[in-house]
Structure formats: structure tokens, C-alpha cells
Amino acid sequence: MGFFNSFAEGVGGALKGGKNWLFGGGSTKDLPQGPNYYDYASQQLSHQVDGAQGRAAPQAQTAQMGPAQQLASGPQNQAREGQMQTANRLGAVASGQQAGAGELAVNRQVSAQTAAQASAARMARGSNAALAYRNAARNTMDIGQAGAGQAAAAQMQDQQAANAQLGQMYGQMRGQDVDVASQNAQLGQQAMIQQAQMGQQTSLANLQAQLAQSGMNDQQQMAAMQQMLGWDQTKLQAQLQGAQLKSQDKGILAGLFSGGGQALAAISDERLKSDIADGREDADEFMGAMSSKTWRYKDEGKHGKGRRLGPMAQDLAKSKMGSELVVQVDDEGHIGFDVAKATSASLASIARLHERLSALEGSKAKPAESKSLGYLASKAG
Numbered sequence: 001m002g003f004f005n006s007f008a009e010g011v012g013g014a015l016k017g018g019k020n021w022l023f024g025g026g027s028t029k030d031l032p033q034g035p036n037y038y039d040y041a042s043q044q045l046s047h048q049v050d051g052a053q054g055r056a057a058p059q060a061q062t063a064q065m066g067p068a069q070q071l072a073s074g075p076q077n078q079a080r081e082g083q084m085q086t087a088n089r090l091g092a093v094a095s096g097q098q099a100g101a102g103e104l105a106v107n108r109q110v111s112a113q114t115a116a117q118a119s120a121a122r123m124a125r126g127s128n129a130a131l132a133y134r135n136a137a138r139n140t141m142d143i144g145q146a147g148a149g150q151a152a153a154a155q156m157q158d159q160q161a162a163n164a165q166l167g168q169m170y171g172q173m174r175g176q177d178v179d180v181a182s183q184n185a186q187l188g189q190q191a192m193i194q195q196a197q198m199g200q201q202t203s204l205a206n207l208q209a210q211l212a213q214s215g216m217n218d219q220q221q222m223a224a225m226q227q228m229l230g231w232d233q234t235k236l237q238a239q240l241q242g243a244q245l246k247s248q249d250k251g252i253l254a255g256l257f258s259g260g261g262q263a264l265a266a267i268s269d270e271r272l273k274s275d276i277a278d279g280r281e282d283a284d285e286f287m288g289a290m291s292s293k294t295w296r297y298k299d300e301g302k303h304g305k306g307r308r309l310g311p312m313a314q315d316l317a318k319s320k321m322g323s324e325l326v327v328q329v330d331d332e333g334h335i336g337f338d339v340a341k342a343t344s345a346s347l348a349s350i351a352r353l354h355e356r357l358s359a360l361e362g363s364k365a366k367p368a369e370s371k372s373l374g375y376l377a378s379k380a381g
Contacts (some may be wrong), residue, residue: 057213062202064195080173087169093162102159103151110147162337266284266340282321283352286345289319313337320344 092098099107117136124132142284182271270276290311297303313335325345 057206057209059206059209060202062199067191076176083169083173086165090162090166090169094159094166096155096159100162102154102158104145106151106154110151113143113147117143194218238346242326268344279348280352280355283349285319286321287349287352289322290315
């Protein structure tokens with residue numbers, strides 16, 4: 001059925017209150033509820049996202065066709081053996097190691113004529129017998145001399161004919177070898193083309209499978225990430241609601257405290273600061289632009305109940321340093337102020353008020369105390 005379908009069924013079952021595939025098959029209504037368990041649920045979905053990233057599709061293997069079919073060598077070898085035997089005989093004739101047909105014919109003719117002379121000499125009687133033998137001997141010598149010349153000429157002709165026939169035969173044998181090799185090469189090429197086509201088809205099928213698997217992986221990741229995003233948004237909303245509840249009890253300075261009620265430290269080390277200058281004029285302008293007002297929030301359920309005392313953000317924006325504190329708090333354009341910066345500016349303003357008050361009262365502060373207040377007025381924030 002596929003991993004993504006299983007994942008979808010698991011999520012669907014969770015929504016319907018059935019078995020929860022993601023958390024081991026238990027019912028979703030049996031799971032602990034609330035923001036404290038979102039981290040666990042997000043971690044489980046993160047495992048699914050990580051697993052989907054490296055999941056590969058099954059890969060097909062290219063079939064191997066084996067060696068290409070070749071022409072049968074048996075008949076070719078038999079024909080070649082007969083040709084080689086004929087070529088060997090022709091080679092013997094061409095080299096003079098064996099008599100050719102013409103030379104053999106001359107030798108047979110000489111032998112027959114010599115035998116005829118001997119037979120005629122044996123048939124002579126009386127006083128003619130000696131003469132017959134002498135004539136036969138002379139004729140036999142003449143026949144032998146003539147036969148030797150004819151045999152030499154016949155041998156030369158036989159050698160020439162044998163060389164010509166041997167060349168033709170070698171040419172035919174070479175042509176036959178080339179034909180066989182060409183046919184075998186064509187068979188091999190056809191086999192290679194078929195093997196390459198099969199490999200290309202297999203590679204294409206594997207690519208399509210991997211693309212399909214990647215699409216499934218992407219769908220699974222998107223579904224898991226959307227689920228995680230929904231949980232994160234729910235968790236954030238719960239945290240915001242908790243912060244609003246705390247702000248109703250602790251007022252506007254609730255952001256300065258941790259969940260355990262311990263004060264959070266603001267970094268104000270002189271060694272970490274640059275461009276330090278006297279801030280008396282900025283503090284005077286800052287305090288002069290503000291006025292103390294009391295109010296209630298229109299939406300006390302959202303912003304907190306009860307009457308409040310404090311400045312208006314619009315008044316803060318009228319001074320140079322006050323404008324640095326003003327921030328936009330929502331998409332509707334409402335403004336507020338940065339609590340940490342405002343705290344620093346308030347401390348500096350207190351130091352400036354003390355300095356001005358001391359001057360008015362004619363107080364003689366100790367040098368160390370004056371220096372400390374001066375540092376506080378110029379370097380706070």
C-alpha cells in the first residue's frame with residue numbers, strides 16, 4: 001500500500017479517535033494532551049521526516065544476454081581442411097618438390113617410347129639383331145634427351161599453373177575468412193545494441209521509480225511538516241495565553257521575570273559598550289516628552305484587567321531616546337515599547353532626576369557618590 005498511504009491512514013485515524021499509527025497503535029484519546037507533549041509529538045514526526053529523506057525506490061537490474069551468437073565453426077573447419085590439403089599439394093608442385101600433371105605426362109610418354117624401342121630390338125633376329133639394338137639404344141637416348149627437355153618445360157608450366165591456382169585459392173580462403181568475420185561482427189554488434197537498449201530501458205525504469213519515490217517522500221515530508229507546524233502554532237498560542245495570564249497578575253514588567261519568578265539579567269557591562277556619551281540632555285528631553293496618565297485597556301480580556309498608571313507610547317515617540325523604545329506590537333499598527341530598553345532609560349532618568357534634585361536642594365554629595373550617579377546617568381541603557 002505504500003508508506004505515505006499508511007501515514008495518511010494513521011493521521012486520519014488519529015483525527016477520528018481510532019488507532020494512532022504514529023505513536024505505536026494506541027488510541028489518540030489515550031495520549032497526554034496539552035502543550036507539554038507537543039515536543040514529544042514533534043520529535044516523532046521529525047523521525048518520519050528524516051526517514052523519508054533517504055528512502056530510495058527499488059532498483060531493477062539489467063538482464064545480461066551472454067555472448068553473441070556466432071556462425072557454426074564445424075562446417076567451416078572441414079572445408080578449410082580440404083582447402084589446405086589442396087594448397088599443400090599445389091605448394092609442393094610450385095616449389096618443384098612434386099611433379100605436376102604436365103611433367104608426369106611427359107615422363108609417361110618417354111617411358112612408353114623407350115619401352116617400344118626395347119621391344120623392337122628384342123624382336124630382331126640374326127645379323128639384324130645387333131643393328132636393331134644399336135638403333136634402339138640411339139633412339140632411346142634421343143627420346144630421353146627430348147623427354148628431358150619436354151619434362152623441364154612441362155615442370156615450369158606446372159609450377160606456373162600451381163602458383164596461379166595457389167594464389168587464387170589463398171584469395172578465396174581470405175575472402176571466406178573476411179565474410180565469416182564480418183557476419184560474426186554483425187551478430188556481435190546486434191547483441192551489443194540489444195544489451196544497450198535493455199540497459200537504457202532499465203535505467204529509465206529506475207529513474208521513473210526514483211522520481212515516483214521522491215514524490216512520495218516529498219508528500220510525506222510536507223504532510224509531516226504541516227502537522228508539526230500546526231502543533232507549533234498551537235504550542236505558541238498556548239504560550240502566548242500563558243504570558244497574557246501572567247501579565248494580568250504581574251503587570252507590564254512581567255516580561256522581566258522567568259517562569260520560576262527569578263529576575264532575568266539585562267547585559268549592561270561598560271566593557272561591552274562603545275560610543276559612550278553624556279546622556280543628561282537626552283534624559284531631560286525623554287522625561288519632558290512624557291506625562292503620567294492612568295487608563296484601562298479596552299479589551300481587558302486580551303491585555304489585562306484593572307486600572308493602569310504609565311506613559312503613552314505616542315508621547316515616548318516625541319523624544320529622541322523615547323522613539324528608540326517604540327515598537328509595533330501587532331499587524332494592525334498598534335504600538336508599545338521595548339520593556340528592556342524602557343527599564344534602562346528609566347534608571348538613567350532616575351539618576352538624572354536625583355542629580356537635578358540635589359542641585360536644587362544644594363546637597364553636597366560625596367565625590368564617590370556623585371561619580372557613581374554620573375556614571376549611572378550617562379551609561380545606563
